[in-house]
Amino acid sequence: MASKSNYIQNVTLIGGSGSIGSHILTHLLTNPNQKITVLTRSTSTATFPPSPNLLIKKVDYTNEQDLISALQGTHFLIITLSARAPPTLHPTIVRAAGKAKIPYIMPNHYGFGLGARAGGLANEPTLAAFKTYIADVEREEEMSYVVLVCSFWYEFSLGMGEEWFGFDIPGRRVVFYDEGVQRVCTTTWERCGRAVAGLLGLPVEREGQRGEVGYVLSDFKNKGVYVKSFLVSQREMLDSLHRVLGTADADWQIEYQGSGERHAQGLEEWGRGEAKGFAKAMYARVFFESGEGDYATGGEMHDGVLGLPSEDLDEATRRAVGMVEGGFGVKKQLE
Known part of the structure; x- marks a missing residue:
């Protein structure tokens, strides 16, 4: 963490005007102690709710240096991409995030369980993209993923x-x-938004004795956060x-x-x-x-x-x- 605070302070969201992204943004903005940056394409005409804690940055996703610069200082990156996004976009963003030294990333994996909790779905061809999203993050050193497991x-x-x-x-x-x-x-989309905001409202590390009760963000390093409506x-x-x-x-x-x-x-x-x-x-x-x-x-x-x-x-x-x-x-x- 670039900050000495034990809480996430700088969050960057990609896809903040989309179906799930807009709900995530709405609930992130309820935390007055976080600065939220939304990245959009340079040609985007999307509008966002006015907030003193919200910064909009237009970027060229084909320009790696532009993307790295826009991601600097981020403590937690959230990626939400359309199903029609080019397959090269997610790994491009993750590589730039690695070069920007972002410690935590929520990849574009909003689906089913990980590891043993995936069961037979782990080999389902229509869900194969989820594994590639995680693999994108695993290739980067000093970066951890947190997956929102929310199903359909x-x-x-x-x-x-x-x-x-x-x-x-x-x-x-x-x-x-x-x-x-x-x-x-x-x-529901609403619950997904609340879940991400709740997750990023947790302390990052467990302070005090190791046996202290309560979850912290680091408990979910390279794991799933499981929710359902x-x-x-x-x-x-x-x-x-x-x-x-x-x-x-x-x-x-x-x-x-x-x-x-x-x-x-x-x-x-x-x-x-x-x-x-x-x-x-x-x-x-x-x-x-x-x-x-x-x-x-x-x-x-x-x-x-x-x-x-x-x-x-x-x-x-x-x-x-x-x-x-x-x-x-x-x-x-x-x-």
């Missing part, structure tokens, strides 16, 4: 379309994986939609498809260059009855450590419905 984003996944959580909300149609009762972890099945999601929309099963077209069959189908479509096949395969795999989509049962969770409140499923569903009614969905996202 709830509102996004419910609203995007049938290839994601299985729901076509405007068309009142759902495809249940197997019987639709397999529960998986899922997290809900452990929920597709059946429970549909019941929530009924409560929000005032519908019943009779108002929906309900279909069933084996998760294994759907996974194979998605991989085949992805291999043909169909973008939706990627989502179909990835989501179907997480809903396998082998249960890897549930990292909460039997595993340590950190929601309480970070002071995260409980959430209401129907409220989150209502937000997803509002997004869809506002035009959100696969067609818009893939344009």
Whole structure:
């Protein structure tokens, strides 16, 4: 740490106007003792909330020296990138962060468990990018990663379309994986933002006796911070939609498809260059009855450590419905 303080003081965020990045920024700005820098492309027209603790820097991501200069003095770097970002961008940022001597980085890994807690998902081809993000950091000396393990984003996944959580909300149609009762972890964007802010509000190192109670940031060096909003099945999601929309099963077209069959189908479509096949395969795999989509049962969770409140499923569903009614969905996202 460049600072003598035992708390993170200088945070840099890449992707602060994006879906998860904007929520992270909102909650980081609630800490008056932190200076937040948001890096944006030199051509970006994104706007950000006014705050005396917020600095916006426009950078040329193809110019390493420009990037290194913008990252100087950062204690913790958060990377949030679009799925459409070029694959060279993440390693470029991490290399520049290494040269800027940044001690902590949250890579663009917002997904599933690490190591043994990944289970069979560790070898899933649609999730392979997560491993490369961590490998980017591991190649840098004197830099530690902290991964936010949050699984699929709830509102996004419910609203995007049938290839994601299985729901076509405007068309009142759902495809249940197997019987639709397999529960998986899922997290709202709001909770992700709160989690990152809570994490960066912890002391960096444990002061006093080694046995002192309480978590510190360094406890999460090269590990995951595990959070979730809900452990929920597709059946429970549909019941929530009924409560929000005032519908019943009779108002929906309900279909069933084996998760294994759907996974194979998605991989085949992805291999043909169909973008939706990627989502179909990835989501179907997480809903396998082998249960890897549930990292909460039997595993340590950190929601309480970070002071995260409980959430209401129907409220989150209502937000997803509002997004869809506002035009959100696969067609818009893939344009």
